[in-house]
Amino acid sequence: MKTLLESLGSIARQAGDGLVLRPRSERELASALMVLRDRQLALGEGVTLDRGGFDRLGRLDDRSMTIDVGAGVPVRELETRINLQRLTLGALAPAAWDATVGSLVEDPSLGFRVIVPGRLEPLAVRVTGVLPDGAVVTSSPGPRHAVGPDLASLLIGGGGVLGLVTSATLRLMPLPQDEQRRLYSFASHADALEALRESLSAGASFARVVVRGRAGRIIVEVTVRGSAGQVERELALIGRCAESTSGRFEGQGREAEVDGAAHEVTWSDVASALAQGASVELFRVSLSTVIARGVGVRTFVPPSPLMRSLKDVFDRARVLGRLP
Amino acid sequence: MTDHRRLEQATSTCSYCPKACRFSCPVSEATQNESLSAWGKMSAAHHVVAEKKPIDVEVSAAVHACTGCGRCTSFCKHENDVGPTLFAARGEAVKAGLQPRGAASTLATFHQAQNPFGRELGSLVASWRAQRPVRYPLFPGCSTLVKRPGLLEQTIAVSDAFGAPMGVAKSASKCCGYPLYAAGSFDAFAAHAKSVAEAFVETPEVAVLDAGCAFTFRKLYPEFGVRLPTRIRTVIEVLHENLPHAPERKPLPQRVGYHDACHLGRGLGLYDEPRALLARAVITIVEAPSVRREGGCAGGGGLLPRTMVETSVEMARRQALEISDDANVTMVTGCPTSTRMFERAGRRAMDLISVLEQWVTQP
């Protein structure tokens, strides 16, 4: 009988006690997964996956503002490359820049951007990946669809537990021409957060927000990016929304960053943290959730029964690892 | 009455329509049944009208599942006459002897007593005959005469306070005949309308309390070629005209919900007059998201309270909820039938006249 390494052929190499898989195509990844499954092995248990082989920087479609890119491409490298074309991935949370395209798209929190009015949409407009049974899935073309259940959701934001992203078509936006900061003070946390949500609903977007208490007032620093016209319009809008909830313009200063890890939280989590005197720094600010620093530690939420069922049926052999 | 070809046009229009008024039919909202949407009922009628299939019990039930509220027509760009068309199709059910029980019994009672309650109205009217001069002869409608003498009393009190004294007209012993129309007995309705016209000969003007009766006189009679020699106005119109003479009183510290009764609103176009009266009498009026021409229905018309008892009450319950989900808010309408429907649905309800009476008689 062949050894594991022999079965995997050129896809695998030994690294210390374990194996590293480095497939270069969906077919290679599919066959590697089948080998692991046959031997009742799983990724993460002595076998790690290196998606560096999916390193294609494909066509940049300037008209549609999208780029086809392999899962192994580092996000920071991608950003540098597309900046040359005056495009950007936009205002992502800090951790996104250290990810690869695959891990970014699969991340339940980071792989999403905010569009007007305060809505979240996946960074990937289209995705290709491999399911544990070896099927190669490519999602529907077009910016939105009505073609059945969204199979891309097995991959996008899925944390790699139902399938593995191998490439994606990512949404881009024009490189901002302008960036402006504004400080406002509010009578209460509730007013400050309501002004932010009101601004989002009305059509503003924030690259970054810092909220902290000082001398009886709540100080909010907002950062807005975009074309010159867009920044001007949105700052005016934010100003009006702030005024309608006790907000007072306080100039253009810069608040210091908040320490700690950033994770996705609800507005109610942010309000609780502020009520306890914390300062918070917010990224990817949507009406739904924000990615925040300064809002405690992330609480563990056990997978839902639906998620367990999906894992059971798509990855019965747990070749992609176990659920937490 | 429209001829067969025109009925066919009406039913065909709905059959090929993608249910463009779907949400608007209060009967289908209460029953949640596609067959009882305007589309469903007209499609059912289409088989009978256009394809000349014999009517059966199911189609008969469907064409009877309409209060004639006209809400669907308000949302139809063709202004298709759904209610009148379905009522016309009820004629086929009468001919085939396939009426729902409530409609058949109403007809039987009417034929016996000339009103749907089987009561002798002449003596009731006689007991109300005024011993004093009145400015406006009053036509309360048989439902108020039989079931709500208190409302009649209040109407007279309010009219006095407005300097527009009313007294029950002699001709009030006649039912307007609406139940005959709603039951699809059109020949009998036309004959009845003629007899009412004769009884009205010596009544140049009348104030009608029940919006359904006023609608029947003003809108249905002419459709059947009968023109009354009488100026027909609702009590609400008369009171509104005399509002400048109403006593100076503070509005009552009440929060009430106003419902546009279908015959009063869509039927007669009276939206502002009742609101103007109510606005003088109470501090706060709440209304449903859809009002006036687009307002909902309390389920009282088209014989529905007799043919689909539970559905008609459910309609009133839902309409009250649309107006306010606060059980303490009293429903106010300008139609005694609607008021009764809200009460049957377990909600506090008052006729607009009753509110005005409280207002004018407060210390």
Place this chain on the structure above:
Amino acid sequence: MTIAPLAGNALPPPRAGVLDAQAALAAIVQGRLSTKQLDRVSYSRDMWPLAMVWLRQGRVPPPPDAVIWPGTDDEVAKVIRLARERRLAVIPFGAGSGVCGGTVALHGGLSLDLKRFDGIGQIDPTRRCVDVGAGVMGETLERRLEARGWTLGHFPSSIAMSTVGGWLAARSAGQLSTRYGKIEDMVLSVRGVLGTGERFETPERPFDGPDLSQLLIGSEGTLCAFTGVRLRVHPRAEARVFRAFDVPSVERGLELIRRVLREGLRPAVVRLYDPFDTVLVGRQKPASAHRSPSRRSGFEATVLPGLLKTLASQTLGRPKLLNPLAQLAKKSRLVFMFEGEAKHADAEDRAAAAACLSMGGHDLGEGPAREWFHKRYDVNFRLPRLMESGTFVDTMEVSASWDVVQDVYERVRAAASSYALVLCHFSHAYAEGCSLYFSFVGSAPSEEAIEERYQALWRSALSAATSAGANVSHHHGIGLLKARAYQDSLGEGRHALATLKRLFDPDGIMNPGKLGL
């Protein structure tokens, strides 16, 4: 697609399996079950235009054996579990406004009417959301929200005749989607019952895994029945600003939309009508010109329909002669509406106008755009007269990225123009592409020929769209009509779909035949 319509006056009786289970089913729902012929016919079709052609022929699609009205999640679960035991098909039903045959009871069974789930909860002003029952009619919901100062922002043409559950089942889009998104963008979580009979409620963000709602939304009743949803709401717009332009060509119009969105502007509405559609839009009759059908003159009621039928057959029956006329018209109409906070909407309108003028757009002011808004649902009311005239009418909506939109437009036009008059408008615009909405109006010498032409049209048009890089549907869904094209488009993804089906509906009882499942 294999479907055999039946003569409308000779329906077979309900299947024995349903009759056997009738008492037990009725007991679950307090008697709210019907096997009446009228109800079976009413639930036999949605608004699939082919079914309307059949209606004209006196035929109906296969009807369900019974209609059942559960009122709680528990009742739905019990009905589905019993249906599993007895192997009865279950077809979730909202208000039947779909246009792809998505509720046709191919194998009979139970039409599961969900309109008793008609609750609208209190609006949470902080979280900006509301819980809504799947059976709530769209127009009812929006009116209730607006009365309280909020909006869902979802305005499909079907808003008057569709339910929230139907929106979820078919991934509905509204006319203001460029700002508010499609229904799947508005969902925080969904609730319902799977084909296993198990109840579910999807979690809300933050997730630790994929967005499970998205794996169920769009399933068209093949995986589950939705009973409720938590939806995002927005403050009702303070102002709406309208403006229309004539642009020299479709190509220029598309480029304009693309640039406006690239600039970061988010109109609530942006629509571009191709030259043919522009001519028709510009000639819309005012609503008041309609005459109540029962009050038409003798000429209108008796002579005119025959004339229209002949005229339709002579013109629409010869689309190869008709479609080239489009070459004579060049101008395309572009309609914008911005809404929201008044000053911001004004500022966005000015910025969009500047972009349009700089690219050769001719500013028509607000009039035509307001006119569009005023008549935005009127197209529904045109159908009866067209159907009575012996034609077929249908619409095909696909979406594509900006780089291929023009190509999709041209190829579909070319492919469809042998079968029907072809109009197109572009709406539901996104930063990376937009939806193309084709309208087809056709005729043929006989009803049989009409059906053949209809089928050939769809095969040809869908094939042209997908080969040019579009998807199969942007917001009407798949149903029966596009099942084959959909399955073909999935590639190996069809295994994933089959796996979902196996997991959520192991006995295959949920809306069998739809989505090709």
